[in-house]
Amino acid sequence: MKGRKAGKSYCLGIESTADDFSVGISTFNGEITANVISGYVPTKGGIHPREAARHHSEVASKILEKAFKKAGIKPRDLSIIAFSQGPGLGPCLRTGATVARALASYLDIPLVGVNHCVAHIEIGKLKTDTKDPVTLYVSGGNTIVSAFDSGRYRVFGETLDIALGNCLDVFAREAGLHQRVGEPFGAAVEKIAAKGKKLIHLPYTVKGMDMSFSGLLTAAINLLKRGEYKLEDLCYSLQETVFSMVTEVTERALAHTEKKEVLLTGGVAANKRLQSMIKAIAKEHDAKFCVMPREFAVDNGAMIAWTGVLAYTHGVVTPIEESFVRLRWRLEEVEIPWVK
Amino acid sequence: MKPPLLIKKGAEASLYLADWHGRKVIMKKRLPKKYRVSELDEQIKTYRTIHEPQLIHEAKKAGVPTPTIFLVDVKGATIVMEFIEGKQAKQLLSEVSKSERQRLCFKIGELIGRLHKYGIIHGDLTTSNMILNPEGKIFFVDFGLGEKSKELEVRGVDLHLMKRALQSTHFRFAEEYFNAVIEGYSKVLGSETVKNVLEKIGEIEKRGRYIAERKKGE
Numbered sequence: 001m002k003g004r005k006a007g008k009s010y011c012l013g014i015e016s017t018a019d020d021f022s023v024g025i026s027t028f029n030g031e032i033t034a035n036v037i038s039g040y041v042p043t044k045g046g047i048h049p050r051e052a053a054r055h056h057s058e059v060a061s062k063i064l065e066k067a068f069k070k071a072g073i074k075p076r077d078l079s080i081i082a083f084s085q086g087p088g089l090g091p092c093l094r095t096g097a098t099v100a101r102a103l104a105s106y107l108d109i110p111l112v113g114v115n116h117c118v119a120h121i122e123i124g125k126l127k128t129d130t131k132d133p134v135t136l137y138v139s140g141g142n143t144i145v146s147a148f149d150s151g152r153y154r155v156f157g158e159t160l161d162i163a164l165g166n167c168l169d170v171f172a173r174e175a176g177l178h179q180r181v182g183e184p185f186g187a188a189v190e191k192i193a194a195k196g197k198k199l200i201h202l203p204y205t206v207k208g209m210d211m212s213f214s215g216l217l218t219a220a221i222n223l224l225k226r227g228e229y230k231l232e233d234l235c236y237s238l239q240e241t242v243f244s245m246v247t248e249v250t251e252r253a254l255a256h257t258e259k260k261e262v263l264l265t266g267g268v269a270a271n272k273r274l275q276s277m278i279k280a281i282a283k284e285h286d287a288k289f290c291v292m293p294r295e296f297a298v299d300n301g302a303m304i305a306w307t308g309v310l311a312y313t314h315g316v317v318t319p320i321e322e323s324f325v326r327l328r329w330r331l332e333e334v335e336i337p338w339v340k
Numbered sequence: 341m342k343p344p345l346l347i348k349k350g351a352e353a354s355l356y357l358a359d360w361h362g363r364k365v366i367m368k369k370r371l372p373k374k375y376r377v378s379e380l381d382e383q384i385k386t387y388r389t390i391h392e393p394q395l396i397h398e399a400k401k402a403g404v405p406t407p408t409i410f411l412v413d414v415k416g417a418t419i420v421m422e423f424i425e426g427k428q429a430k431q432l433l434s435e436v437s438k439s440e441r442q443r444l445c446f447k448i449g450e451l452i453g454r455l456h457k458y459g460i461i462h463g464d465l466t467t468s469n470m471i472l473n474p475e476g477k478i479f480f481v482d483f484g485l486g487e488k489s490k491e492l493e494v495r496g497v498d499l500h501l502m503k504r505a506l507q508s509t510h511f512r513f514a515e516e517y518f519n520a521v522i523e524g525y526s527k528v529l530g531s532e533t534v535k536n537v538l539e540k541i542g543e544i545e546k547r548g549r550y551i552a553e554r555k556k557g558e
Contacts, residue, residue: 154508160497160544199379206485208464208501244376244384252351256468277375281351284374332507 009079011312012067012103013305016096017088017116018141019047021056023067024301028079028309030126033071035295035302036063039182046169053091060099067301075107082308085113085318086326088141093325101320112308113318116299117144117331120265121153122310123303128290130261132339136250136278139266139299140165140184143211145250146331147257148339155332156256157209157249164242165268167213171238174221175231184267189235193273196236200229204241209252211245243274251281265292267299310338352388352484360420365410368392370417385417388484393419395460395483402458404451405479424479430467433510433517441513442520447478449524452502455480457528459490461498466505496540499525503541 009028015021019042025034040055042048068074083100086093097113104111121135134147134156143159162170168186172179177188202219205212220238223229254262262282268274275291282289296302314337344356344367356367370385372378393409400406411420429448433441448470455462462469463485471479487494502521506514526534 149508150511154511156508199377201383204380204384207497208466208485208505210501210504240377240380244373244380247375248351248373255349255351280375 010071010073010077011080011082011112011305011308012078013082013084013114013119013301013303013308014096014100015084015116015119015299015301015304016053016056016092016099017084017086017299018092019052019055020299021059021063021092021096022299022301022304023063024303024305025067025071025073025078026302026305026309028313030306030309032302032306033073034067035300036066036070037295037298037300038063041179041181045173047089049089049091052089053095056092056095060095064099064103075103078103078107078109080104080110080112080308080312081107082112082114082304082311083323084116084119084304085323086116086329088116088325088327090325090327093327097323097325101323105320110312110317111320111323112312112316113323113326114304114307114311115329115331115334116304117142117146118153118334118336119303119307121146121263122307123296123300124263124265124290124292126306127292127296128263130263130288130290132259133261133263133290134250134253134257134259134287135263135265136246136269137266138164138246138264138268138274140169140186142266143213143246144331145209145246145253147253147259148336149257151339152334152336153331155330156253157211160207160210160212161214162217164211164213164246165266167217167242168238168268170217171220171224171235175224175234186268187270189239190271190273192232193235193239196230196232196234198230198233198236199240200233200237202237202241204245206245206248209249211249213242213245216241239271239273243271243277246274247277247281250278251285254281254285254287259287261288261290263290263292265297267297269297270294314338357423358420360410363410364423365420366407366423368419368421386414389414389417389419391486392483393421395486395488396421398458398460398488399455399480399483402454402460404454404460405473405477406483407479407481424471424473424481426471426473426479428468429470429472429478430509432472433467433513441517444472444478445517445520446524446527449521449526450528451478451480451524452499452521453525453528456490456495456498456525459488461487461489461494463487463498463501465498465502467509492536492540493544495537496544499537500541500544 013024019040022037038059040052081104143164145157172185179185279289344358348355353370396406407422469482
């Protein structure tokens, strides 16, 4: 095998599904030696895919350089290149894929296309030392409750429309809250919600195992515009309602699968209130509760690198001509040969 | 009298098998969820405790076998209902022959059709919520997430959930099962309604995240 340093093999992973461009480096043993993230912050409104992609292409070489420096290796020390092939925003994905293809061709090493959602689960298992968890992955783009069964990560419940993080982000923006650098907009809701006391009724929409947040968001925005309620009470009610919904679905997946671990990941995993709710149901069902540290809960290159290692060592490679990005690549479409 | 025996600790409620005035009954008790704030917990519990028996009762009128309701205790968030002996469709489907599987799914589809025709939405159509008794009747249970509606959208979501449940629990035969369900459903509601509902399901799926079919419409 090409590219070894002191007997170690390295995989470089590129993540660029949405607003973050990130490069991570992992050894074949799962030692993360670099994880550099550069987030695109819109001047106003939400993420514009083309603007975000422009940010990615502008920072790519700088971030790559930083990652190599951090890991203390040279490009020639790499054995494989992994990249997030989907799901995500087209222009952003294509930027990352282009960088990955160029590197793999130049270094003449294999390329591995990785599913972004699988990567969140795999880095979660690696970092929290879980084996077979029910995973709640909540971010600005995804709200998925999944668990492994017969060769794949099955989706037990998900959003029928927008993601939970998106719901919080949009509400925060509508309420004129301020986004802190390095944090999602929705994080501002958490702070204000802590002061709220009065529960305002909002639609609680759990349909079977799936959830819907769009009607609830509209209702919350309408109440906000009416100006009859305190913002802290609205934030509090919004959080309580949406988190109760995902917690109910996660608990049902836990009861159904009878698994003994719960993993909370994604950008919203940083929310303390959500953590306490998921922790409570884990306890109820005698399951171990694990929450990802922020660095690895948000979109990051390390998760792509590590999943690339798992895939590659189990025979998965992506020839360049098949490395087109897959905007709507569902979690359950991916075969997982490394889990037995 | 034997004390109630916990037979299933679900996420939403606990089910106890009990002896109630000489009858073998299921006591469905919605326990407070510590993760939710008490007002929200109270709202959800009360709403579901009242609505579930209503829907279970209505379903009978629609010609769908459901347990008999004996007692509703709103304060205690408990429903006392008939215990249905039998096997869950979930288990049954993996044990029987192909033709029997198709017959069962057809029958399930027919029952869903009857509910929808009568304006009842089950809200949680999974094969764990359908029980085949020794006389060969299929009972529907757990209407806790149900509602009354004849809207195409809501019917579509209901069937979409059935499809999703089949995909996650019976992924090997999900398509075969779902097609049989739709055939049975079509028998009750007619091909015109089925066409509309199927179109709606397609639309709902495309609304979902990361669905390959959505590309075509873009």
